[in-house]
Amino acid sequence: MIAPQTKLFFEKLHVIVLQKELIKLTLTNKREKSFDLNKIIITAVELKKGYCLNFVYRHSTKDITKNCEIEEGFEIIQKLLTNEFFNAEIYGNHENLSYVVLPNGKIQIKTAAPSLQKVNSFTHDKIKDRLIDSKENIYLRELGxxxxxxxxxxxxxxxxxxINKYIELLSPEIKELSLKDQFHVVDMGSGKGYLTFALYDYLSQQTKNDVQMTGVEYRDDLVMICNKIAQQSDFKNLKFIKGSIAETSLGKIDLLIALHACDTATDDAIYRGIQSNAEMIVCAPCCHKQIRKSFNVSNELAAVMKFGILKERQAEIITDSIRAMLMEAYGYKTKVFEFISSEHTPKNVMIVGRKTQKTNPNKQVILDNVAAIKKTFGIEKHYLESLLGV
Ligand SMILES: C[S@@+](CC[C@H](N)C(=O)[O-])C[C@H]1O[C@@H](n2cnc3c(N)ncnc32)[C@H](O)[C@@H]1O
Incomplete structure (x- = not known):
């Protein structure tokens, strides 16, 4: 059973690594003093096979270097922290985070102001400045x-x-998937299609995947414009359909995207992903009206709810936490993180779930936790629960 502090530390590490904010991570204070391995220094590097972690194992007389993919790297770090070292320290662009196993076995996590400056962490194979090139990309010109x-x-x-940040974030996630031929990506509430086109461009032109992509959008005018631009760009396997997220008939969905789909449209999208056993579900929720309106707090939290902005924030947190928890209950390993700085948009939380198991053996525990949260806030139902019938 993983300790909550350890879970928190790894969630933070995940976000810092995926946002390319990691300067270095060190593992120190070896558990067995007679061991020759004194320290491990981990950095993030961009290699041909993708974004990876680079481990330098510092022994008394030699250094040994290894690269591995992000998820595998996290597993190794977790094992090293359990068996080999007592301390870990994340040096990030915006904060440092220390993880210490105390003599009584308890874990202490502390944050501190950043103490290092990033020079260029991608020394192995410097990435192109932008994954989506502005040159000769017809869709970028047509979208203005x-x-x-x-x-x-x-x-x-x-x-x-x-657009670039979104592709930078998603590309390592997508590389983790086993992309089959005719892999079907659906973008729910595709709007003007900026991100749909960019992802199609990245998958089909740059990584040469045999991808089929469908944008689903209510607005006829946007669907027409996007289909025209797809044709002009010669994006043969990209199409936009006029319809609703809940009801449009789509066939098997392998990767489901829903960015800033309004209010419960995000739940409709997640539900479609779960129903289709999508390999990955990515959503950036927008407004959180359903839960905001459902709060009926009669405990000490009522004092928080009287402040409009705090109620709003609470609605965001509760709505998205329950979404993430329900995704986990249905076998999705889920992360929640900020995907773009809040100076660009306040709607900057992303939920990414990767299907790792058919059903979660802890499903009932998660559902009980959801029920406890709802009870605290006097909420009868989260819309996604109604869709899932739980
Ligand atoms: C805020 S825009 C986001 C567009 C795009 N995903 C992005 O992030 O740039 C939301 C879009 O979703 C569409 N939309 C909202 N709810 C929908 C639903 N239930 N079915 C289909 N489209 C929906 C809206 O018409 C709008 O174009």
Whole structure:
């Protein structure tokens, strides 16, 4: 059974690594003093096979270096912390985080101001500045992101950065999946399609995957424009369908995306992903009205609820926590993190779930936890629960 502090530490580490904020992670204070391995220094590197962790095992007279993929790296770190070292220290761009196993066996986690400056952590094989190139990308020009000279328009530079950040974040996640031929990606509530086009571009043109992609969108005008741009770009396996997230007939979904789909549309999307046994579900929730309206707090938390902004934040936290928990209950290993700085958009939380097991043996425990949270906040039902029939 993993200690809650350990879980928290690894969740933080996950976010820091995925957001490319890790300067280094050190493992020190060896458990067995006679061992020759004194310290391990871990950095993130971009290699041909993708974003990886680089381990330097520092012995008394030699260093041994190994690279491994992110998830495998986390497992190794977890084992090293259990068996070999007492201390870990994350040096991040924005904060440091220390993990210490105390003499009584308890775990202490502390945060501190950053103490190192990032020079360039990707020394192995420097990544292209941007994964989505502005040059000769017809869809970027047609969507107004670039001009006729393929330069990013000044007023669209934030959007261009957001598109790239999104691909940077998703690419290591997608590399973890076993992409079969005709892998079907569905983007629910695709809107103007900025991110749909970018992901299709990345998967089909850059990583040469045999991908089928469908954008689902209520608005006819957007569907028409996006289909036209897909044709102009010669993106043969990308299509946009007018319809609702809940009801559009889509066939098997392998990767489900729902970015800023409004309120319970995010739940409809997650439900479709779970129903289809999608390998991965990625969503960035938008407004959280359903839970906000359902709060009926009669305990000490009522004092929090009287402040509008705090009630709003509480609604976000409760809505998205329950979403993440329900995804876990249905066999998705789930992460929640900030995917873009809040200066660009306050709606910057991303939930990513990867299907790792058919059913979670702890499903009932998770559902009981959900019930306890709802009881605390006087909530009758989370919309996703109603869809799942739990
Ligand atoms: C805020 S926009 C986000 C667009 C895009 N996903 C992005 O992040 O850039 C949300 C889009 O989802 C569409 N939408 C919301 N609810 C929907 C539903 N239930 N079915 C289909 N489309 C929906 C809206 O029409 C809108 O275009």
């Amino acid at each position: 992101v670039t001009n006729d000279k393929w330069e990013v328009r000044h007023e669209m530079s934030d959007k261009y950065k957001q």
